[in-house]
Amino acid sequence: MSLRNGAAAPDTEAFRAQVRGWLEEHVPRGPLGSWTSPEGFEQHREWERVLFEGGYAAIDWPEEYGGRGADLFHTIAFAEEYYRAGAPARVNMGGLYLLGPILMRYGTEEQRRRWIPRLLSCEDIWCQGFSEPDSGSDLASLRTQAVREGDEFVVNGQKTWTSFGGFADWIFALVRTDPEAGREKKHRGITFLCVDLRSPGVEVRPLAMVDGTKGFAEVFFTDVRVPVANAVGEIGDGWRVAMSTLGFERGAVFGDHAKYSADVESFAELVRARGLDDDPLALDELGRLFVETEVYRANVYRLAELSENGVNLDLQASINKLYWTETQHHIFAAGLDLMGGLGIMGGGSSVVREALTPQAARVWADWHHRYWYARAAMIFGGTSEIQRNIISERLLELPMEPRR
Ligand SMILES: Cc1cc2nc3c(=O)[nH]c(=O)nc-3n(C[C@H](O)[C@H](O)[C@H](O)COP(=O)(O)OP(=O)(O)OC[C@H]3O[C@@H](n4cnc5c(N)ncnc54)[C@H](O)[C@@H]3O)c2cc1C
Numbered sequence: 001m002s003l004r005n006g007a008a009a010p011d012t013e014a015f016r017a018q019v020r021g022w023l024e025e026h027v028p029r030g031p032l033g034s035w036t037s038p039e040g041f042e043q044h045r046e047w048e049r050v051l052f053e054g055g056y057a058a059i060d061w062p063e064e065y066g067g068r069g070a071d072l073f074h075t076i077a078f079a080e081e082y083y084r085a086g087a088p089a090r091v092n093m094g095g096l097y098l099l100g101p102i103l104m105r106y107g108t109e110e111q112r113r114r115w116i117p118r119l120l121s122c123e124d125i126w127c128q129g130f131s132e133p134d135s136g137s138d139l140a141s142l143r144t145q146a147v148r149e150g151d152e153f154v155v156n157g158q159k160t161w162t163s164f165g166g167f168a169d170w171i172f173a174l175v176r177t178d179p180e181a182g183r184e185k186k187h188r189g190i191t192f193l194c195v196d197l198r199s200p201g202v203e204v205r206p207l208a209m210v211d212g213t214k215g216f217a218e219v220f221f222t223d224v225r226v227p228v229a230n231a232v233g234e235i236g237d238g239w240r241v242a243m244s245t246l247g248f249e250r251g252a253v254f255g256d257h258a259k260y261s262a263d264v265e266s267f268a269e270l271v272r273a274r275g276l277d278d279d280p281l282a283l284d285e286l287g288r289l290f291v292e293t294e295v296y297r298a299n300v301y302r303l304a305e306l307s308e309n310g311v312n313l314d315l316q317a318s319i320n321k322l323y324w325t326e327t328q329h330h331i332f333a334a335g336l337d338l339m340g341g342l343g344i345m346g347g348g349s350s351v352v353r354e355a356l357t358p359q360a361a362r363v364w365a366d367w368h369h370r371y372w373y374a375r376a377a378m379i380f381g382g383t384s385e386i387q388r389n390i391i392s393e394r395l396l397e398l399p400m401e402p403r404r
Pocket of ligand 1: 127129132133136137138161164376379380381382386389
């Protein structure tokens, strides 16, 4: 495989060995604090800086913006090594997986140079401002308005369910810049606008979570002045940019299969710790989860090949999202079943610690949290029902559902 900039590439296996060595040296020995707490988030941010300085923040992004200039197969190899090493979760998801690829597709050169290196080094944390209180699945009904005054937009409105909003520096938001066009067809007249959250008139209100974690927020805009130059893509054509963003969110996080494979290994650890390694039902479940994640892995390689050949994956991403969210849910639900009555207790419980090996107790420590996060994954980025609609209507071209 060759580097995109034409220079000779180390082959993927040599790169894999190099990554493995680097991770062995640099991955923090103990676990970091939870990224849902302000302190834990800062620790993760610091780790992202280490990754950036090591040249591993974004493997397949162009070198001029701080990436490594390799292809997607190197990205996948990196991710496989990353999860194998148990390295910390990445926390600038909005920037890394959504905004960065969008800037590369729709941004101006000035926008790329301004925002990409800072998001890679985690100097800027980005969040996504699409959903509004009455606009979730029906995103195009959004009402946040941006009225142009010279070289600026004046933004008023509210976003909600903003992941990382409590920790972020910037938000990329969908705003209505042409209400007239929107009255004809609601997908028109929307613009994708990047807003500095430190601007006067922005208020970020944390949303209390049932498990006490922080970071989720709602964002209010009152007469916020934003340079027109912060619009990504054509003004009024934000729907197209938004659909690409959701395509990236749903599908193309190349390498995340390695995370699920690691989770299946954790499930196997729980099976062993519960003394069920001869139990046909437990082994059947383990086999099913293993096959599910292997199918997903094969599909990730298939999609990488298509993407390297220039195929747009925005629609295929819906199949991917449906698949990975369901697989993830199956893994964590199976773990809860396996633990039986102990399943209601968290990893901190002394009863659980006594019943498991130390390694299995470490696995169980955040299983509940991950179970609930897997449930949420079936909602964020577009719910499973919406993915099924997209697959049936737009990929299979079956009859459309009735629309008002
Ligand atoms: C953990 C989490 C993080 C999130 N992070 C972000 C974020 O960072 N930024 C952001 O902008 N948003 C974020 N969201 C919001 C998310 O995108 C929305 O919750 C999602 O799009 C669904 O919208 P809604 O909650 O308004 O539900 P609704 O749209 O009201 O849907 C309610 C139910 O009706 C079903 N439904 C709706 N329409 C149809 C239809 N046409 N056919 C069949 N069924 C339908 C849905 O599937 C769902 O089950 C997040 C959500 C969660 C849970």
